[in-house]
Amino acid sequence: MLVIKRLWSTGYNAMAEDAMPEDDVWLEEGIALRRTGRYSQAAEALEKAIAINPGNAAAWRNHAWALCQMDRDEEALASLDKAIALEPMSARTWILRGFALHRLGRYEKAVESYARAIEINPLGPDGRRAWNNRGAALDNLRRHEEAIESYDEALLIDPFDVYAWNNRGVSLAILGRQEEASRCFEKAIEIEPEYATAWRNLGLAYQALHRDTEAEAAFARARELGLE
Known part of the structure; x- marks a missing residue:
């Protein structure tokens, strides 16, 4: 990629x-x-x-x-601006620009870059990445409902995108919708059984639902997979 x-x-x-x-x-x-x-x-x-x-x-x-x-994101942005000036219709370049901005904490600008990538190519692998990353930036702006909509778009493109399922679950959990969140984490794990982050998040969702035995089992599995 x-x-x-x-x-x-x-x-x-x-x-x-x-x-x-x-x-x-x-x-x-x-x-x-x-x-x-x-x-x-x-x-x-x-x-x-x-x-x-x-x-x-x-x-x-x-x-x-x-x-x-x-981790030289400011310098990366300068190179990306050069790339965009030469090739403004490259969705991949706009996605990478959004990624660099995201890492610098410039979430509004990151959302704008991901949106531009989506305008250029709303479908396929680039579209999926742009929708998923847009959701993550929106989550950082506490715009969780909009983030969920972005993850839904990513999942329409690829229903097996474990990162979109996990991220969607995190947004739902933040909104207090733990039952829905747990189903997202379960789906991510169904697709990728060794996805440690999803196991940990599932444990947190189960814990919030007072399903303590299941929560401990999920946490244990996350630890087995190397996530403390």
Whole structure:
């Protein structure tokens, strides 16, 4: 949206490298490095791509992604603004911009970025991510009913999105609708039985419903899965 270490060991032969523009060679190397968690090296490779071709929107976007992974969100925003100026109809770039703003606590601006992504592509994987992330930003603004509507849109696109089910449950729990919340967490667990966060949240919902034995079992399962 993995186990490659460097571009040169991923099956690209010399002929393919020669045929590829130099900025794209550095772009592919940066993507490969980012996917293996080598974010600083990825950022450096992507900066080389940008130096060669400042009009490479994908290089700017992936540069921002690597910076986000290093908690350099302000710098990431600058790269995303460059990417958007070059490619304003990229839903993925708007989603990443919303993510960076969200992490910086600028939730209203994050909602705006996710909304723009939805305008561009309301369906498919990008649409699902944008709706789900929009819901999370709205939750941070305490606009929980609107957040639930966003999660519902994400679930219309993908009924098996465990994150949307979990997030929807959290919104409902905050609103005191514990029975509905518990059903959301149960659904997330049905889809992904090892989703520790959903087990913990289910335990909290059961606890609020005074279903103490079930709550303790849910908490125990969350602990087994590594969540304290």
